[in-house]
Amino acid sequence: MPTHQVTNQPPPLAGYDASADPALHDALRAFHPDGRQGAGAAPGPDTPDSPQTALAQLRGIGRLAGSERAQEQGRLANENPPKLRTHDRYGHRIDEVEFHPAWHELMTTAIEHGLHATPWQDPRPGAHLDRAARFYLWGQAEAGHLCPVSMTYAVVPALRHAPELAARYEPLLAATVYDKGHRPAAAKQGLTAGMSMTEKQGGSDVRANTTVAVSAADGSYRITGHKWFTSAPMGDLFLVLARTPGADLSCFLLPRVLPDGSRNGMHLQRLKDKLGNRSNASAEVEYSDATAWLVGEEGRGVRTILDMVNATRLDCVLAAATGMRLGVLHAAHHARHRSAFGRPLLDQPLMANVLADLAVESEAATVVAMRLAAAADRAAGGDERERAFRRLALAAVKYHVCKLAPAHAAEALECLGGNGYVEESGMPRLYREAPLGSIWEGSGNVAALDTLRALTRQPEAADAFFAELDLARGADGRLDDALDRLRKDAAEPSEAGGRRLAESLAVTLQASLLVRHGHPAIADAFAATRLAAGGGRAYGTLPRGVSFADIVARATPDNGA
Incomplete structure (x- = not known):
């Protein structure tokens, strides 16, 4: 009943451009074959293979992912799950799975935009990185349909x-036709x-x-x-x-x-x-x-199929990074429009701390995911050092980033309060999806053990990994100290300490990438809280001196609302 006027309700998060993502832009500029090193570097020549061209081409799928139409397709596909039809009306075995039309629309968009196997037939340098960026963006529309897309890749x-x-x-x-x-x-x-x-x-x-x-x-x-x-x-x-x-x-x-x-x-x-x-x-x-x-x-089937597993592990990391980005977008959007106790949530220091902390985690996940995609490109081109780096980095990062996703989703949901606990907000779906990456393609213990195998049985992988970390040495004293500790820990690995070591490898890699290529405020906050935290910290515990406003601004969607 219209008993009173309702105010202070945020508008839906729709009609935004998902490609307006500063962390993604920084990563593409850093890792694209024709890019310039470092965040904020002057643009290079605008060639067909340049990062500027790649970013421009992302706008189309970014706007689609943030559109009201895509959000509705995602809702319908999840509220109308697939049904198994084992037999036809005459009793003949058919073994068919019936999907809602929204599923087929999502699949059509994904495949038309080359989110599946197209990079393998694309001779351009950076094809796998470009595909990873599109996969990361379109995942904001709906996550489930990306499973068959990922396996096709x-x-x-x-x-x-x-x-x-x-x-x-x-x-x-590799064809860009969805032919069901x-x-x-x-x-x-x-x-x-x-x-x-x-x-x-x-x-x-x-x-x-x-x-x-x-x-x-x-x-x-x-x-x-x-x-x-x-x-x-x-x-x-x-x-x-x-x-x-x-x-x-x-x-x-x-x-x-x-x-x-x-x-x-x-x-x-x-x-x-x-x-x-x-x-x-x-x-x-x-x-x-x-x-x-x-x-x-x-x-030798296990060794053969591992080539497929390693590629899907990359997509597990990408999906986790996508979920983190989507979570912080929803949280920042809500805080921008919602007031409590006389002022917008975004302006309240404790909420700003939480949002900034979520954004730091999100950007760290994005930059490391794109670095792994760049390694896939270079390995596909015959770079054995990059292949060795990817062998260790992918196992450790898959363990760590995917393990963080559920806690990140829970905190982002909490930023919306009771509204976030309601299905219509989309946050429960994000929360339910978050544990998948940590289970798929090897649960946490499997990924940690794989990290130990790469570290102890493939010395070239460890050499390539630490060479990557050393590129950031001297830029931040906290990172230098973490590098020294990590080298000691890696020299004496144990199975019981496998999870801790995998986390340290991943976190130190993220820190080194942020120091070299990320926004200074993000890199500083990450180093201050992750390198010596030892895991288990709650979100919203960034120390004094961190520029909350600069960090949150990078995570606040501009959808004209």
């Missing part, structure tokens, strides 16, 4: 272990891909898997077994781990529809009822004499 390096299969399928995986429907791959204009590894008895320990593969006379294999967690089961192609007789696990490419148009022996048992990522389907799959082709050497 990641399947290519693993598929290249089978050159004939790569030649046949890679152009279709159940047809043979050769009859489609574009393909999406997934992977099927996890089994009931193994989880992260895939070597405990029992799915078997038996060779057929035509050179293919027949796969039989059960997979406990297969994301995006509506894809066209899947990388599957299975055990061949007398050998260890091997990697196989398995199509959902066979070349003759018949359905492969891939039966969806049920869809998972998940905490988050609800717009995307995840299924339990029973393979029954399913046709597949060997990828890579027989018995």
Whole structure:
């Protein structure tokens, strides 16, 4: 009932340009192949491959991500989750997943903008970095549909272990056409891909898997077994781990529809009822004499599929950084328009401290994610030092940044008070999504152990990592002290201390990148609170002297409201 006039309610966060992101701009200027080093550097020549051109091209997808239309698509895709149709009306097995039209619109936008496998067929330097920036921006619209997009990106390096299969399928995986429907791959204009590894008895320990593969006379294999967690089961192609007789696990490419148009022996048992990522389907799959082709050497499937895992781990970091950016945008937008106790929340020192602290975490995640994307570019171009750097940095950063995401989302939600706890705000969806990156592609302990393996078994990775850190030596005494401590800790690693060491590696890398390329206020606040904090600190505890206003201004969206 209209009993009184309601005031002091922030307008919806819509109609903003997600690409108006100072941290992203700093990172692209720093890491783009034709860029200038450091934040605030004078623009270089505006060439087709310049960071200025890359930034200009991001505006289109940035405006789409911040549009009211995209926000509505994200809401609808999550409020109308996919449904499994195992049989048609006549009782024939069909194993189809039915999605709301909003899902297909989101997928169409993502693929038309090359968020999937296009960089692998793009000869331009910086193609993977440009793709990472677009992925990071479009993720602000909706996170779940980026799962199949990410796996389609990641399947290519693993598929290249089978050159004939790569030649046949890679152009279709990279095509900027979203072609849904159940047809043979050769009859489609574009393909999406997934992977099927996890089994009931193994989880992260895939070597405990029992799915078997038996060779057929035509050179293919027949796969039989059960997979406990297969994301995006509506894809066209899947990388599957299975055990061949007398050998260890091997990697196989398995199509959902066979070349003759018949359905492969891939039966969806049920869809998972998940905490988050609800717009995307995840299924339990029973393979029954399913046709597949060997990828890579027989018995070396884990090593082969790790090329895919490493690429999806990068996207886990990107997604975590996206969630942090979106969280702080919502929090700053709310504080800008909401008043309490006689003044705007944004002007209240304690709230300003919280917002600034959230923004510092967000910018640190963004810069390190883009540095990893640049390493992927350089490694793809044959730079072995960058490949070695990425090996250690990706494991440590995946552990740390993804581990921070849930706490960051919770604090951002709290900035909106009770309004943030209501579904209509979008914050609960952000909060439910936040733990996924820390679980997907290796939970926290798996990532920490992988960090230890890279550090102890691949000395070239440690050398490349510390060489990167040393580029910032002398710029900040607190960072120099942290570098000295880290070298000592890394010289005597232990499994029990694996998480702490992974965190130290990641935090010190973030600090070095911020000191070299970030905003001075961000770098100062990060060094003051993260390098010696030892973990476990609450947000909103930045010390005196930090420029809250400068930091919060970089995180406040300009949507004309």
